[in-house]
Amino acid sequence: MTKQTALITGASAGLGREYARLFAKDSHDLVLVARRRDRLDELASELTAAHKTTCMVIAADLAAAGACQQIADQVQAAGRSIDFLVNNAGFGKRGAFAQSDRRSQLEMIDVNVRALVELTHLFLPGMLERKQGRILNIASIAGFVPGPFMATYYASKAFVVSFTEALASELVGTGVTTTASCPGPTATEFGDVAGSAGSNLFRRHVADAVSVARHGYRAMLAGTVVAIPGLQNKFSVQSLRVAPRAAVRAIAARLNSEPTK
Numbered sequence: 001m002t003k004q005t006a007l008i009t010g011a012s013a014g015l016g017r018e019y020a021r022l023f024a025k026d027s028h029d030l031v032l033v034a035r036r037r038d039r040l041d042e043l044a045s046e047l048t049a050a051h052k053t054t055c056m057v058i059a060a061d062l063a064a065a066g067a068c069q070q071i072a073d074q075v076q077a078a079g080r081s082i083d084f085l086v087n088n089a090g091f092g093k094r095g096a097f098a099q100s101d102r103r104s105q106l107e108m109i110d111v112n113v114r115a116l117v118e119l120t121h122l123f124l125p126g127m128l129e130r131k132q133g134r135i136l137n138i139a140s141i142a143g144f145v146p147g148p149f150m151a152t153y154y155a156s157k158a159f160v161v162s163f164t165e166a167l168a169s170e171l172v173g174t175g176v177t178t179t180a181s182c183p184g185p186t187a188t189e190f191g192d193v194a195g196s197a198g199s200n201l202f203r204r205h206v207a208d209a210v211s212v213a214r215h216g217y218r219a220m221l222a223g224t225v226v227a228i229p230g231l232q233n234k235f236s237v238q239s240l241r242v243a244p245r246a247a248v249r250a251i252a253a254r255l256n257s258e259p260t261k
Helices: 014-025 037-051 067-077 102-130 151-170 190-194 209-222 231-239 245-255
Strands: 005-009 029-034 055-059 084-087 133-138 176-181
Touching: 005 014, 005 102, 014 029, 014 037, 014 084, 014 209, 029 037, 029 067, 037 055, 055 067, 067 102, 084 102, 102 133, 102 151, 102 176, 133 151, 133 209, 151 176, 176 209
Parallel strands: 005 029, 005 084, 029 055, 084 133, 133 176
Antiparallel strands: none
């Protein structure tokens, strides 16, 4: 591969960190974005030492107004063009919507939806001008179902899947592709942050971050529009096409609940 530059959000841990390692292994330069600068600096040092890649670190909170434009401005000031955009940053919160913290719910929309759209809008024109580029949006199998007790999170991932598919159609023939990676439960910090680590969902099969990232990375390079890692996840999504919606809602509610003693 010719050396290019990948911008990865949420790069300080979990899937974002594994994506950074995959790009560095393929000798690409990196723009690493997350809130925790210390973790980004640590990752940048690791990748520079292991692969001689150049890493630009940007500490930013994507829930903050103007953060995405500031990221784009810093990239431009550094004289970089972005060839790969990985919209990985995102979080969820478990609990009944009516009793949830309103600010947290709105920040979830800001990070999972607004920032993804804004960053795509900021960097897509340059890709189109160069007639090449790859955009990888991290969605979830949650994007195919309603999610009682995680209503906003599931809805945000439904947006990501729909948005990615629509863009993929618009971009046919341009040299630029969009991919939605839709994993199931994965061993990252997500479960702890969301308060889901003890739920029925996370007591089932949980995939490792390395294999999930590798699947998404390969799908992005291949230009696959919707990529679902794991046979069980693929079967679950396909079964939704014939399952009654009331049953789907009931199953999702049970999975997002604490196990009965």
